[in-house]
Amino acid sequence: MKIIAVIPARYASTRFPAKLMQDLGGKTVITRTYEAAVNTHLFDDVFVVTDSDLIFNEIVSKGGKAIMSIKEHESGSDRIAEAVENLDVDVVVNVQGDEPFINKEPLEKVIEVFKKDVEQKVDLASLMREITDWNSIENPNNVKVIVDQNGLALYFSRSVIPYPREKNVGVRYFQHIGIYAFRKQALLDFYHLPMKSLEASEKLEQLRYLEYGKKIKMVETNHVGIGIDTPEDLEKARLLI
Numbered sequence: 001m002k003i004i005a006v007i008p009a010r011y012a013s014t015r016f017p018a019k020l021m022q023d024l025g026g027k028t029v030i031t032r033t034y035e036a037a038v039n040t041h042l043f044d045d046v047f048v049v050t051d052s053d054l055i056f057n058e059i060v061s062k063g064g065k066a067i068m069s070i071k072e073h074e075s076g077s078d079r080i081a082e083a084v085e086n087l088d089v090d091v092v093v094n095v096q097g098d099e100p101f102i103n104k105e106p107l108e109k110v111i112e113v114f115k116k117d118v119e120q121k122v123d124l125a126s127l128m129r130e131i132t133d134w135n136s137i138e139n140p141n142n143v144k145v146i147v148d149q150n151g152l153a154l155y156f157s158r159s160v161i162p163y164p165r166e167k168n169v170g171v172r173y174f175q176h177i178g179i180y181a182f183r184k185q186a187l188l189d190f191y192h193l194p195m196k197s198l199e200a201s202e203k204l205e206q207l208r209y210l211e212y213g214k215k216i217k218m219v220e221t222n223h224v225g226i227g228i229d230t231p232e233d234l235e236k237a238r239l240l241i
Helices: 029-039 053-061 076-084 104-116 134-138 184-192 197-202 206-211 231-240
Strands: 003-009 045-050 066-068 091-094 124-131 144-147 153-157 173-183 216-220
Touching: 003 029, 003 076, 003 104, 029 045, 029 053, 045 053, 045 076, 053 066, 076 091, 076 173, 076 184, 091 104, 091 184, 104 124, 104 173, 104 216, 124 206, 153 206, 153 216, 173 184, 173 216, 184 206, 197 206, 206 216
Parallel strands: 003 045, 003 091, 045 066, 124 216
Antiparallel strands: 091 173, 124 173, 144 153, 144 173
């Protein structure tokens, strides 16, 4: 089984433009993320896929592998699908370009799903962590997920799911952690299928997979990524470096 990591890297971030090219301890954010992914030794190959000449040249000049994205894309899945369409690969792991402090453990968990799935019934694997603070549960920026008895995702939502009509029935609430591993075919199917109403309503690309019957295996973790979304996040990351 050939497993690769793909790091989607847009230059024009809405909240923090050019954040991936910011200096972080003498290297750019995207270079640190790329090197961290390589240093996990979990992947047969690691690629950055980008719409930016600056980012492409940055990675290549450091000896890394980059793919230029040809088209404009609605989502990270679309960008990755275009990049891997002609690559000989079985499983693709999406690594966030703005998380230079990669933790190996959650990546191992999503990869392990496919190693155990001998019948190849799972299309995607992703992560979730339990949240208990009610403000976090109600926050629409925290995407929630509910699963069946086999750990397969039933639905993702920005709303509170399940709705707590009864408060003392032992419901656990899970936040979706956006680390994905895909079978290549699931990615290509996503790429060629139109957006449906649930995805359009919630603005959550993972709902397209569910709407078309793909199986998403969720794995519980305690991992909380350290992402760089704002200039303040970058300053905190510089202190960590």
